[in-house]
Amino acid sequence: MNDPVREPATLRAQLGTLATEEFRPDLADVDTWPTLDIARAMNAGDRAVPEAVAAQLPRIAAAVDAIAARMARGGRLVYAGAGTAGRLGVLDASECPPTFNADPSQVVGLIAGGPDALVRSVEGAEDSAALAHEDLKALGLTERDTVVGVSASGRTPYALGAVEYGRDAGALTVGLACNTGSALAAAADLAVEVVVGPEFISGSTRLKSGTAQKLVLNMISTITMIRLGKTYGNLMVDVRATNAKLRARSHRIVAQATGASDEEIARALEATGGEVKHAVLVLLGGVDAPTAARLLAEHHGHLRAALAAAP
Known part of the structure:
Protein backbone atom coordinates (compact mmCIF):
# COMPACT_ATOMS: atom_id res chain seq x y z
CA MET A 1 0.00 0.00 0.00
CA ASN A 2 1.26 3.50 -0.83
CA ASP A 3 2.23 5.62 2.16
CA PRO A 4 0.57 9.07 1.69
CA VAL A 5 3.12 10.68 4.01
CA ARG A 6 6.30 9.03 2.83
CA GLU A 7 5.59 9.32 -0.91
CA PRO A 8 5.62 13.16 -1.07
CA ALA A 9 8.72 13.26 1.11
CA THR A 10 10.51 10.82 -1.17
CA LEU A 11 9.51 12.80 -4.24
CA ARG A 12 10.65 16.06 -2.64
CA ALA A 13 14.03 14.46 -1.98
CA GLN A 14 14.28 13.32 -5.60
CA LEU A 15 13.36 16.75 -6.94
CA GLY A 16 15.92 18.34 -4.65
CA THR A 17 18.70 16.61 -6.60
CA LEU A 18 17.63 17.98 -9.98
CA ALA A 19 19.25 21.01 -11.58
CA THR A 20 15.95 21.91 -13.22
CA GLU A 21 14.34 22.25 -9.79
CA GLU A 22 17.02 24.41 -8.17
CA PHE A 23 16.15 27.79 -6.66
CA ARG A 24 18.01 30.89 -7.83
CA PRO A 25 18.54 33.24 -4.86
CA ASP A 26 19.55 36.05 -7.23
CA LEU A 27 15.95 36.13 -8.44
CA ALA A 28 14.30 36.07 -5.02
CA ASP A 29 12.90 39.58 -5.46
CA VAL A 30 12.36 39.47 -9.23
CA ASP A 31 8.69 40.33 -8.78
CA THR A 32 9.79 43.80 -7.61
CA TRP A 33 11.98 44.51 -10.62
CA PRO A 34 11.14 46.80 -13.57
CA THR A 35 9.69 44.82 -16.48
CA LEU A 36 12.63 45.52 -18.78
CA ASP A 37 15.07 44.21 -16.17
CA ILE A 38 13.06 40.99 -15.85
CA ALA A 39 13.07 40.58 -19.63
CA ARG A 40 16.84 41.16 -19.74
CA ALA A 41 17.42 38.58 -17.02
CA MET A 42 15.29 35.98 -18.79
CA ASN A 43 17.05 36.65 -22.08
CA ALA A 44 20.46 36.34 -20.44
CA GLY A 45 19.55 32.97 -18.98
CA ASP A 46 18.16 31.71 -22.27
CA ARG A 47 21.56 32.20 -23.92
CA ALA A 48 22.81 29.14 -22.06
CA VAL A 49 20.37 26.85 -23.89
CA PRO A 50 22.11 26.61 -27.30
CA GLU A 51 25.42 25.98 -25.55
CA ALA A 52 23.89 23.15 -23.54
CA VAL A 53 22.48 21.64 -26.73
CA ALA A 54 25.85 22.02 -28.46
CA ALA A 55 27.47 19.87 -25.77
CA GLN A 56 25.14 17.02 -26.77
CA LEU A 57 25.54 17.25 -30.57
CA PRO A 58 27.51 13.98 -30.94
CA ARG A 59 24.76 12.13 -29.05
CA ILE A 60 22.05 13.83 -31.09
CA ALA A 61 23.83 12.91 -34.33
CA ALA A 62 24.18 9.29 -33.22
CA ALA A 63 20.48 9.16 -32.41
CA VAL A 64 19.54 10.67 -35.78
CA ASP A 65 21.65 8.17 -37.71
CA ALA A 66 20.10 5.27 -35.82
CA ILE A 67 16.57 6.64 -36.26
CA ALA A 68 17.03 7.36 -39.99
CA ALA A 69 18.39 3.85 -40.63
CA ARG A 70 15.24 2.35 -39.12
CA MET A 71 12.86 4.77 -40.83
CA ALA A 72 14.47 3.99 -44.19
CA ARG A 73 13.25 0.44 -43.60
CA GLY A 74 9.70 1.62 -42.94
CA GLY A 75 9.99 2.36 -39.23
CA ARG A 76 8.28 5.13 -37.28
CA LEU A 77 9.50 7.83 -34.93
CA VAL A 78 7.41 8.05 -31.76
CA TYR A 79 7.75 10.83 -29.19
CA ALA A 80 6.31 10.26 -25.73
CA GLY A 81 6.12 12.73 -22.86
CA ALA A 82 3.91 14.49 -20.36
CA GLY A 83 3.01 18.16 -19.99
CA THR A 84 5.29 20.53 -21.88
CA ALA A 85 7.52 17.70 -23.08
CA GLY A 86 4.55 15.82 -24.48
CA ARG A 87 3.13 18.93 -26.16
CA LEU A 88 6.47 19.63 -27.83
CA GLY A 89 6.61 16.07 -29.15
CA VAL A 90 3.11 16.33 -30.56
CA LEU A 91 3.98 19.69 -32.13
CA ASP A 92 7.11 18.34 -33.79
CA ALA A 93 5.29 15.28 -35.10
CA SER A 94 2.38 17.35 -36.45
CA GLU A 95 4.73 19.58 -38.44
CA CYS A 96 6.32 16.70 -40.38
CA PRO A 97 3.45 16.00 -42.83
CA PRO A 98 3.13 19.58 -44.18
CA THR A 99 6.88 20.26 -44.14
CA PHE A 100 8.19 16.96 -45.52
CA ASN A 101 5.07 15.35 -47.02
CA ALA A 102 5.56 12.59 -44.45
CA ASP A 103 2.74 10.16 -43.81
CA PRO A 104 1.02 11.19 -40.54
CA SER A 105 1.76 7.73 -39.14
CA GLN A 106 5.50 8.11 -39.79
CA VAL A 107 6.18 10.52 -36.91
CA VAL A 108 3.84 10.17 -33.93
CA GLY A 109 3.52 12.32 -30.82
CA LEU A 110 2.07 10.80 -27.65
CA ILE A 111 1.17 12.90 -24.62
CA ALA A 112 0.16 11.54 -21.24
CA GLY A 113 -3.60 11.95 -20.97
CA GLY A 114 -4.22 12.03 -24.71
CA PRO A 115 -5.36 14.98 -26.88
CA ASP A 116 -7.18 16.69 -23.99
CA ALA A 117 -3.80 17.14 -22.28
CA LEU A 118 -2.65 19.43 -25.08
CA VAL A 119 -4.76 22.26 -23.71
CA ARG A 120 -5.37 21.36 -20.08
CA SER A 121 -3.70 19.35 -17.33
CA VAL A 122 -4.87 15.74 -17.06
CA GLU A 123 -4.32 14.93 -13.42
CA GLY A 124 -2.21 11.88 -12.68
CA ALA A 125 -1.52 10.97 -16.32
CA GLU A 126 2.19 11.73 -16.14
CA ASP A 127 2.55 9.43 -13.13
CA SER A 128 1.36 6.36 -15.05
CA ALA A 129 3.87 4.11 -16.77
CA ALA A 130 0.98 1.74 -17.49
CA LEU A 131 -0.75 4.46 -19.51
CA ALA A 132 2.35 4.76 -21.70
CA HIS A 133 2.33 1.00 -22.19
CA GLU A 134 -1.29 1.16 -23.36
CA ASP A 135 -0.63 4.05 -25.74
CA LEU A 136 2.35 2.31 -27.32
CA LYS A 137 0.69 -1.09 -27.46
CA ALA A 138 -1.95 0.46 -29.70
CA LEU A 139 0.77 1.34 -32.21
CA GLY A 140 2.03 -2.23 -32.62
CA LEU A 141 5.72 -1.37 -32.29
CA THR A 142 8.37 -3.31 -34.19
CA GLU A 143 12.18 -3.38 -34.19
CA ARG A 144 12.16 -0.81 -37.01
CA ASP A 145 10.53 1.83 -34.81
CA THR A 146 12.08 4.36 -32.44
CA VAL A 147 10.60 5.61 -29.17
CA VAL A 148 11.93 8.92 -27.85
CA GLY A 149 10.98 9.54 -24.24
CA VAL A 150 11.03 13.26 -23.42
CA SER A 151 11.16 14.50 -19.82
CA ALA A 152 12.89 17.55 -18.37
CA SER A 153 13.42 15.86 -15.00
CA GLY A 154 14.33 12.54 -16.60
CA ARG A 155 12.13 10.73 -14.08
CA THR A 156 8.57 11.19 -15.39
CA PRO A 157 6.86 7.77 -15.14
CA TYR A 158 4.98 8.16 -18.45
CA ALA A 159 8.20 8.85 -20.41
CA LEU A 160 10.03 6.10 -18.56
CA GLY A 161 7.19 3.68 -19.21
CA ALA A 162 7.26 4.52 -22.91
CA VAL A 163 10.98 3.82 -23.17
CA GLU A 164 10.67 0.60 -21.19
CA TYR A 165 7.83 -0.64 -23.39
CA GLY A 166 9.69 0.35 -26.54
CA ARG A 167 12.82 -1.48 -25.44
CA ASP A 168 10.84 -4.63 -24.61
CA ALA A 169 9.19 -4.45 -28.04
CA GLY A 170 12.62 -4.38 -29.71
CA ALA A 171 12.40 -0.76 -30.84
CA LEU A 172 15.29 1.68 -30.57
CA THR A 173 14.86 3.89 -27.53
CA VAL A 174 16.16 7.41 -26.92
CA GLY A 175 15.92 9.36 -23.67
CA LEU A 176 15.84 13.17 -23.85
CA ALA A 177 16.21 14.83 -20.45
CA CYS A 178 17.54 18.06 -18.93
CA ASN A 179 19.38 16.55 -15.96
CA THR A 180 22.45 14.35 -15.80
CA GLY A 181 22.37 10.78 -14.59
CA SER A 182 18.65 10.53 -15.19
CA ALA A 183 16.58 7.39 -14.91
CA LEU A 184 15.35 8.05 -18.44
CA ALA A 185 18.88 8.06 -19.83
CA ALA A 186 19.68 4.85 -17.98
CA ALA A 187 16.59 3.14 -19.40
CA ALA A 188 17.18 4.12 -23.03
CA ASP A 189 19.55 2.74 -25.65
CA LEU A 190 20.74 6.27 -26.46
CA ALA A 191 20.64 9.27 -24.15
CA VAL A 192 20.64 13.02 -24.75
CA GLU A 193 20.88 15.04 -21.52
CA VAL A 194 20.79 18.78 -22.15
CA VAL A 195 21.60 20.42 -18.82
CA VAL A 196 20.27 23.98 -18.85
CA GLY A 197 20.41 24.57 -15.09
CA PRO A 198 17.83 26.24 -12.83
CA GLU A 199 14.77 27.78 -14.42
CA PHE A 200 13.94 31.49 -14.24
CA ILE A 201 10.78 30.54 -12.35
CA SER A 202 11.93 27.74 -10.08
CA GLY A 203 10.82 24.37 -11.41
CA SER A 204 8.98 25.79 -14.44
CA THR A 205 10.47 23.48 -17.05
CA ARG A 206 8.38 24.96 -19.86
CA LEU A 207 11.10 27.64 -19.95
CA LYS A 208 14.77 26.78 -20.63
CA SER A 209 14.14 23.04 -20.53
CA GLY A 210 11.26 23.37 -22.96
CA THR A 211 13.37 25.50 -25.28
CA ALA A 212 16.17 22.93 -25.18
CA GLN A 213 13.75 20.09 -25.91
CA LYS A 214 12.28 22.02 -28.84
CA LEU A 215 15.75 22.58 -30.31
CA VAL A 216 16.67 18.91 -29.99
CA LEU A 217 13.37 17.68 -31.43
CA ASN A 218 13.84 20.12 -34.32
CA MET A 219 17.21 18.50 -35.02
CA ILE A 220 15.97 14.95 -34.68
CA SER A 221 13.06 15.31 -37.11
CA THR A 222 14.71 17.72 -39.55
CA ILE A 223 18.03 15.91 -39.95
CA THR A 224 16.29 12.54 -40.09
CA MET A 225 14.13 13.83 -42.93
CA ILE A 226 17.24 15.17 -44.70
CA ARG A 227 18.77 11.71 -44.41
CA LEU A 228 15.57 10.22 -45.88
CA GLY A 229 15.85 12.44 -48.96
CA LYS A 230 13.06 14.82 -48.00
CA THR A 231 15.10 17.90 -48.95
CA TYR A 232 17.30 19.03 -51.82
CA GLY A 233 20.04 21.00 -50.16
CA ASN A 234 18.09 23.12 -47.71
CA LEU A 235 14.98 23.29 -49.89
CA MET A 236 11.69 21.69 -48.82
CA VAL A 237 11.18 19.78 -52.05
CA ASP A 238 8.71 17.41 -50.40
CA VAL A 239 6.49 20.21 -49.11
CA ALA A 244 -2.26 29.33 -51.38
CA LYS A 245 0.83 30.19 -49.35
CA LEU A 246 2.31 26.73 -49.79
CA ARG A 247 1.51 26.71 -53.51
CA ALA A 248 3.41 29.98 -53.83
CA ARG A 249 6.25 28.52 -51.78
CA SER A 250 6.31 25.44 -54.01
CA HIS A 251 6.79 27.67 -57.05
CA ARG A 252 9.58 29.56 -55.29
CA ILE A 253 11.34 26.34 -54.29
CA VAL A 254 11.32 25.04 -57.85
CA ALA A 255 12.67 28.41 -59.01
CA GLN A 256 15.46 28.33 -56.42
CA ALA A 257 16.40 24.76 -57.33
CA THR A 258 16.30 25.15 -61.10
CA GLY A 259 16.50 28.82 -62.12
CA ALA A 260 13.71 28.11 -64.63
CA SER A 261 11.24 30.74 -65.81
CA ASP A 262 7.83 31.16 -64.21
CA GLU A 263 6.19 29.67 -67.30
CA GLU A 264 8.43 26.60 -67.28
CA ILE A 265 7.85 26.09 -63.56
CA ALA A 266 4.09 26.39 -63.93
CA ARG A 267 4.09 23.78 -66.70
CA ALA A 268 6.29 21.41 -64.72
CA LEU A 269 4.16 21.70 -61.59
CA GLU A 270 0.99 21.16 -63.60
CA ALA A 271 2.47 18.09 -65.30
CA THR A 272 3.53 16.59 -61.98
CA GLY A 273 0.36 17.33 -60.06
CA GLY A 274 2.05 20.02 -57.97
CA GLU A 275 4.81 17.72 -56.72
CA VAL A 276 7.83 19.96 -56.18
CA LYS A 277 10.44 17.21 -56.21
CA HIS A 278 9.06 15.75 -59.45
CA ALA A 279 8.92 19.19 -61.05
CA VAL A 280 12.56 19.85 -60.20
CA LEU A 281 13.55 16.53 -61.73
CA VAL A 282 11.55 17.30 -64.88
CA LEU A 283 13.32 20.62 -65.29
CA LEU A 284 16.85 19.68 -64.28
CA GLY A 285 16.82 16.12 -65.56
CA GLY A 286 15.09 16.85 -68.84
CA VAL A 287 12.58 14.03 -68.36
CA ASP A 288 8.80 13.83 -68.52
CA ALA A 289 6.58 13.54 -65.44
CA PRO A 290 6.12 9.73 -65.56
CA THR A 291 9.87 9.21 -65.89
CA ALA A 292 10.49 11.58 -62.98
CA ALA A 293 8.06 9.59 -60.86
CA ARG A 294 9.75 6.31 -61.82
CA LEU A 295 13.27 7.58 -61.11
CA LEU A 296 12.27 8.93 -57.72
CA ALA A 297 10.56 5.66 -56.81
CA GLU A 298 13.64 3.70 -57.85
CA HIS A 299 15.85 5.90 -55.68
CA HIS A 300 13.54 5.95 -52.65
CA GLY A 301 12.68 9.62 -53.07
CA HIS A 302 16.27 10.92 -53.09
CA LEU A 303 16.29 13.69 -55.67
CA ARG A 304 20.08 13.89 -56.10
CA ALA A 305 20.29 10.18 -56.82
CA ALA A 306 17.39 10.40 -59.26
CA LEU A 307 19.03 13.32 -61.05
CA ALA A 308 22.28 11.37 -61.34
CA ALA A 309 20.35 8.51 -62.95
CA ALA A 310 18.42 10.69 -65.40
CA PRO A 311 19.26 9.87 -69.05
Missing part, protein backbone atom coordinates in the same frame (compact mmCIF):
# COMPACT_ATOMS: atom_id res chain seq x y z
CA ARG A 240 2.76 19.50 -49.37
CA ALA A 241 1.02 22.44 -51.07
CA THR A 242 -2.30 22.46 -49.24
CA ASN A 243 -3.03 26.20 -49.38
Whole structure:
Protein backbone atom coordinates (compact mmCIF):
# COMPACT_ATOMS: atom_id res chain seq x y z
CA MET A 1 0.00 0.00 0.00
CA ASN A 2 1.26 3.50 -0.83
CA ASP A 3 2.23 5.62 2.16
CA PRO A 4 0.57 9.07 1.69
CA VAL A 5 3.12 10.68 4.01
CA ARG A 6 6.30 9.03 2.83
CA GLU A 7 5.59 9.32 -0.91
CA PRO A 8 5.62 13.16 -1.07
CA ALA A 9 8.72 13.26 1.11
CA THR A 10 10.51 10.82 -1.17
CA LEU A 11 9.51 12.80 -4.24
CA ARG A 12 10.65 16.06 -2.64
CA ALA A 13 14.03 14.46 -1.98
CA GLN A 14 14.28 13.32 -5.60
CA LEU A 15 13.36 16.75 -6.94
CA GLY A 16 15.92 18.34 -4.65
CA THR A 17 18.70 16.61 -6.60
CA LEU A 18 17.63 17.98 -9.98
CA ALA A 19 19.25 21.01 -11.58
CA THR A 20 15.95 21.91 -13.22
CA GLU A 21 14.34 22.25 -9.79
CA GLU A 22 17.02 24.41 -8.17
CA PHE A 23 16.15 27.79 -6.66
CA ARG A 24 18.01 30.89 -7.83
CA PRO A 25 18.54 33.24 -4.86
CA ASP A 26 19.55 36.05 -7.23
CA LEU A 27 15.95 36.13 -8.44
CA ALA A 28 14.30 36.07 -5.02
CA ASP A 29 12.90 39.58 -5.46
CA VAL A 30 12.36 39.47 -9.23
CA ASP A 31 8.69 40.33 -8.78
CA THR A 32 9.79 43.80 -7.61
CA TRP A 33 11.98 44.51 -10.62
CA PRO A 34 11.14 46.80 -13.57
CA THR A 35 9.69 44.82 -16.48
CA LEU A 36 12.63 45.52 -18.78
CA ASP A 37 15.07 44.21 -16.17
CA ILE A 38 13.06 40.99 -15.85
CA ALA A 39 13.07 40.58 -19.63
CA ARG A 40 16.84 41.16 -19.74
CA ALA A 41 17.42 38.58 -17.02
CA MET A 42 15.29 35.98 -18.79
CA ASN A 43 17.05 36.65 -22.08
CA ALA A 44 20.46 36.34 -20.44
CA GLY A 45 19.55 32.97 -18.98
CA ASP A 46 18.16 31.71 -22.27
CA ARG A 47 21.56 32.20 -23.92
CA ALA A 48 22.81 29.14 -22.06
CA VAL A 49 20.37 26.85 -23.89
CA PRO A 50 22.11 26.61 -27.30
CA GLU A 51 25.42 25.98 -25.55
CA ALA A 52 23.89 23.15 -23.54
CA VAL A 53 22.48 21.64 -26.73
CA ALA A 54 25.85 22.02 -28.46
CA ALA A 55 27.47 19.87 -25.77
CA GLN A 56 25.14 17.02 -26.77
CA LEU A 57 25.54 17.25 -30.57
CA PRO A 58 27.51 13.98 -30.94
CA ARG A 59 24.76 12.13 -29.05
CA ILE A 60 22.05 13.83 -31.09
CA ALA A 61 23.83 12.91 -34.33
CA ALA A 62 24.18 9.29 -33.22
CA ALA A 63 20.48 9.16 -32.41
CA VAL A 64 19.54 10.67 -35.78
CA ASP A 65 21.65 8.17 -37.71
CA ALA A 66 20.10 5.27 -35.82
CA ILE A 67 16.57 6.64 -36.26
CA ALA A 68 17.03 7.36 -39.99
CA ALA A 69 18.39 3.85 -40.63
CA ARG A 70 15.24 2.35 -39.12
CA MET A 71 12.86 4.77 -40.83
CA ALA A 72 14.47 3.99 -44.19
CA ARG A 73 13.25 0.44 -43.60
CA GLY A 74 9.70 1.62 -42.94
CA GLY A 75 9.99 2.36 -39.23
CA ARG A 76 8.28 5.13 -37.28
CA LEU A 77 9.50 7.83 -34.93
CA VAL A 78 7.41 8.05 -31.76
CA TYR A 79 7.75 10.83 -29.19
CA ALA A 80 6.31 10.26 -25.73
CA GLY A 81 6.12 12.73 -22.86
CA ALA A 82 3.91 14.49 -20.36
CA GLY A 83 3.01 18.16 -19.99
CA THR A 84 5.29 20.53 -21.88
CA ALA A 85 7.52 17.70 -23.08
CA GLY A 86 4.55 15.82 -24.48
CA ARG A 87 3.13 18.93 -26.16
CA LEU A 88 6.47 19.63 -27.83
CA GLY A 89 6.61 16.07 -29.15
CA VAL A 90 3.11 16.33 -30.56
CA LEU A 91 3.98 19.69 -32.13
CA ASP A 92 7.11 18.34 -33.79
CA ALA A 93 5.29 15.28 -35.10
CA SER A 94 2.38 17.35 -36.45
CA GLU A 95 4.73 19.58 -38.44
CA CYS A 96 6.32 16.70 -40.38
CA PRO A 97 3.45 16.00 -42.83
CA PRO A 98 3.13 19.58 -44.18
CA THR A 99 6.88 20.26 -44.14
CA PHE A 100 8.19 16.96 -45.52
CA ASN A 101 5.07 15.35 -47.02
CA ALA A 102 5.56 12.59 -44.45
CA ASP A 103 2.74 10.16 -43.81
CA PRO A 104 1.02 11.19 -40.54
CA SER A 105 1.76 7.73 -39.14
CA GLN A 106 5.50 8.11 -39.79
CA VAL A 107 6.18 10.52 -36.91
CA VAL A 108 3.84 10.17 -33.93
CA GLY A 109 3.52 12.32 -30.82
CA LEU A 110 2.07 10.80 -27.65
CA ILE A 111 1.17 12.90 -24.62
CA ALA A 112 0.16 11.54 -21.24
CA GLY A 113 -3.60 11.95 -20.97
CA GLY A 114 -4.22 12.03 -24.71
CA PRO A 115 -5.36 14.98 -26.88
CA ASP A 116 -7.18 16.69 -23.99
CA ALA A 117 -3.80 17.14 -22.28
CA LEU A 118 -2.65 19.43 -25.08
CA VAL A 119 -4.76 22.26 -23.71
CA ARG A 120 -5.37 21.36 -20.08
CA SER A 121 -3.70 19.35 -17.33
CA VAL A 122 -4.87 15.74 -17.06
CA GLU A 123 -4.32 14.93 -13.42
CA GLY A 124 -2.21 11.88 -12.68
CA ALA A 125 -1.52 10.97 -16.32
CA GLU A 126 2.19 11.73 -16.14
CA ASP A 127 2.55 9.43 -13.13
CA SER A 128 1.36 6.36 -15.05
CA ALA A 129 3.87 4.11 -16.77
CA ALA A 130 0.98 1.74 -17.49
CA LEU A 131 -0.75 4.46 -19.51
CA ALA A 132 2.35 4.76 -21.70
CA HIS A 133 2.33 1.00 -22.19
CA GLU A 134 -1.29 1.16 -23.36
CA ASP A 135 -0.63 4.05 -25.74
CA LEU A 136 2.35 2.31 -27.32
CA LYS A 137 0.69 -1.09 -27.46
CA ALA A 138 -1.95 0.46 -29.70
CA LEU A 139 0.77 1.34 -32.21
CA GLY A 140 2.03 -2.23 -32.62
CA LEU A 141 5.72 -1.37 -32.29
CA THR A 142 8.37 -3.31 -34.19
CA GLU A 143 12.18 -3.38 -34.19
CA ARG A 144 12.16 -0.81 -37.01
CA ASP A 145 10.53 1.83 -34.81
CA THR A 146 12.08 4.36 -32.44
CA VAL A 147 10.60 5.61 -29.17
CA VAL A 148 11.93 8.92 -27.85
CA GLY A 149 10.98 9.54 -24.24
CA VAL A 150 11.03 13.26 -23.42
CA SER A 151 11.16 14.50 -19.82
CA ALA A 152 12.89 17.55 -18.37
CA SER A 153 13.42 15.86 -15.00
CA GLY A 154 14.33 12.54 -16.60
CA ARG A 155 12.13 10.73 -14.08
CA THR A 156 8.57 11.19 -15.39
CA PRO A 157 6.86 7.77 -15.14
CA TYR A 158 4.98 8.16 -18.45
CA ALA A 159 8.20 8.85 -20.41
CA LEU A 160 10.03 6.10 -18.56
CA GLY A 161 7.19 3.68 -19.21
CA ALA A 162 7.26 4.52 -22.91
CA VAL A 163 10.98 3.82 -23.17
CA GLU A 164 10.67 0.60 -21.19
CA TYR A 165 7.83 -0.64 -23.39
CA GLY A 166 9.69 0.35 -26.54
CA ARG A 167 12.82 -1.48 -25.44
CA ASP A 168 10.84 -4.63 -24.61
CA ALA A 169 9.19 -4.45 -28.04
CA GLY A 170 12.62 -4.38 -29.71
CA ALA A 171 12.40 -0.76 -30.84
CA LEU A 172 15.29 1.68 -30.57
CA THR A 173 14.86 3.89 -27.53
CA VAL A 174 16.16 7.41 -26.92
CA GLY A 175 15.92 9.36 -23.67
CA LEU A 176 15.84 13.17 -23.85
CA ALA A 177 16.21 14.83 -20.45
CA CYS A 178 17.54 18.06 -18.93
CA ASN A 179 19.38 16.55 -15.96
CA THR A 180 22.45 14.35 -15.80
CA GLY A 181 22.37 10.78 -14.59
CA SER A 182 18.65 10.53 -15.19
CA ALA A 183 16.58 7.39 -14.91
CA LEU A 184 15.35 8.05 -18.44
CA ALA A 185 18.88 8.06 -19.83
CA ALA A 186 19.68 4.85 -17.98
CA ALA A 187 16.59 3.14 -19.40
CA ALA A 188 17.18 4.12 -23.03
CA ASP A 189 19.55 2.74 -25.65
CA LEU A 190 20.74 6.27 -26.46
CA ALA A 191 20.64 9.27 -24.15
CA VAL A 192 20.64 13.02 -24.75
CA GLU A 193 20.88 15.04 -21.52
CA VAL A 194 20.79 18.78 -22.15
CA VAL A 195 21.60 20.42 -18.82
CA VAL A 196 20.27 23.98 -18.85
CA GLY A 197 20.41 24.57 -15.09
CA PRO A 198 17.83 26.24 -12.83
CA GLU A 199 14.77 27.78 -14.42
CA PHE A 200 13.94 31.49 -14.24
CA ILE A 201 10.78 30.54 -12.35
CA SER A 202 11.93 27.74 -10.08
CA GLY A 203 10.82 24.37 -11.41
CA SER A 204 8.98 25.79 -14.44
CA THR A 205 10.47 23.48 -17.05
CA ARG A 206 8.38 24.96 -19.86
CA LEU A 207 11.10 27.64 -19.95
CA LYS A 208 14.77 26.78 -20.63
CA SER A 209 14.14 23.04 -20.53
CA GLY A 210 11.26 23.37 -22.96
CA THR A 211 13.37 25.50 -25.28
CA ALA A 212 16.17 22.93 -25.18
CA GLN A 213 13.75 20.09 -25.91
CA LYS A 214 12.28 22.02 -28.84
CA LEU A 215 15.75 22.58 -30.31
CA VAL A 216 16.67 18.91 -29.99
CA LEU A 217 13.37 17.68 -31.43
CA ASN A 218 13.84 20.12 -34.32
CA MET A 219 17.21 18.50 -35.02
CA ILE A 220 15.97 14.95 -34.68
CA SER A 221 13.06 15.31 -37.11
CA THR A 222 14.71 17.72 -39.55
CA ILE A 223 18.03 15.91 -39.95
CA THR A 224 16.29 12.54 -40.09
CA MET A 225 14.13 13.83 -42.93
CA ILE A 226 17.24 15.17 -44.70
CA ARG A 227 18.77 11.71 -44.41
CA LEU A 228 15.57 10.22 -45.88
CA GLY A 229 15.85 12.44 -48.96
CA LYS A 230 13.06 14.82 -48.00
CA THR A 231 15.10 17.90 -48.95
CA TYR A 232 17.30 19.03 -51.82
CA GLY A 233 20.04 21.00 -50.16
CA ASN A 234 18.09 23.12 -47.71
CA LEU A 235 14.98 23.29 -49.89
CA MET A 236 11.69 21.69 -48.82
CA VAL A 237 11.18 19.78 -52.05
CA ASP A 238 8.71 17.41 -50.40
CA VAL A 239 6.49 20.21 -49.11
CA ARG A 240 2.76 19.50 -49.37
CA ALA A 241 1.02 22.44 -51.07
CA THR A 242 -2.30 22.46 -49.24
CA ASN A 243 -3.03 26.20 -49.38
CA ALA A 244 -2.26 29.33 -51.38
CA LYS A 245 0.83 30.19 -49.35
CA LEU A 246 2.31 26.73 -49.79
CA ARG A 247 1.51 26.71 -53.51
CA ALA A 248 3.41 29.98 -53.83
CA ARG A 249 6.25 28.52 -51.78
CA SER A 250 6.31 25.44 -54.01
CA HIS A 251 6.79 27.67 -57.05
CA ARG A 252 9.58 29.56 -55.29
CA ILE A 253 11.34 26.34 -54.29
CA VAL A 254 11.32 25.04 -57.85
CA ALA A 255 12.67 28.41 -59.01
CA GLN A 256 15.46 28.33 -56.42
CA ALA A 257 16.40 24.76 -57.33
CA THR A 258 16.30 25.15 -61.10
CA GLY A 259 16.50 28.82 -62.12
CA ALA A 260 13.71 28.11 -64.63
CA SER A 261 11.24 30.74 -65.81
CA ASP A 262 7.83 31.16 -64.21
CA GLU A 263 6.19 29.67 -67.30
CA GLU A 264 8.43 26.60 -67.28
CA ILE A 265 7.85 26.09 -63.56
CA ALA A 266 4.09 26.39 -63.93
CA ARG A 267 4.09 23.78 -66.70
CA ALA A 268 6.29 21.41 -64.72
CA LEU A 269 4.16 21.70 -61.59
CA GLU A 270 0.99 21.16 -63.60
CA ALA A 271 2.47 18.09 -65.30
CA THR A 272 3.53 16.59 -61.98
CA GLY A 273 0.36 17.33 -60.06
CA GLY A 274 2.05 20.02 -57.97
CA GLU A 275 4.81 17.72 -56.72
CA VAL A 276 7.83 19.96 -56.18
CA LYS A 277 10.44 17.21 -56.21
CA HIS A 278 9.06 15.75 -59.45
CA ALA A 279 8.92 19.19 -61.05
CA VAL A 280 12.56 19.85 -60.20
CA LEU A 281 13.55 16.53 -61.73
CA VAL A 282 11.55 17.30 -64.88
CA LEU A 283 13.32 20.62 -65.29
CA LEU A 284 16.85 19.68 -64.28
CA GLY A 285 16.82 16.12 -65.56
CA GLY A 286 15.09 16.85 -68.84
CA VAL A 287 12.58 14.03 -68.36
CA ASP A 288 8.80 13.83 -68.52
CA ALA A 289 6.58 13.54 -65.44
CA PRO A 290 6.12 9.73 -65.56
CA THR A 291 9.87 9.21 -65.89
CA ALA A 292 10.49 11.58 -62.98
CA ALA A 293 8.06 9.59 -60.86
CA ARG A 294 9.75 6.31 -61.82
CA LEU A 295 13.27 7.58 -61.11
CA LEU A 296 12.27 8.93 -57.72
CA ALA A 297 10.56 5.66 -56.81
CA GLU A 298 13.64 3.70 -57.85
CA HIS A 299 15.85 5.90 -55.68
CA HIS A 300 13.54 5.95 -52.65
CA GLY A 301 12.68 9.62 -53.07
CA HIS A 302 16.27 10.92 -53.09
CA LEU A 303 16.29 13.69 -55.67
CA ARG A 304 20.08 13.89 -56.10
CA ALA A 305 20.29 10.18 -56.82
CA ALA A 306 17.39 10.40 -59.26
CA LEU A 307 19.03 13.32 -61.05
CA ALA A 308 22.28 11.37 -61.34
CA ALA A 309 20.35 8.51 -62.95
CA ALA A 310 18.42 10.69 -65.40
CA PRO A 311 19.26 9.87 -69.05
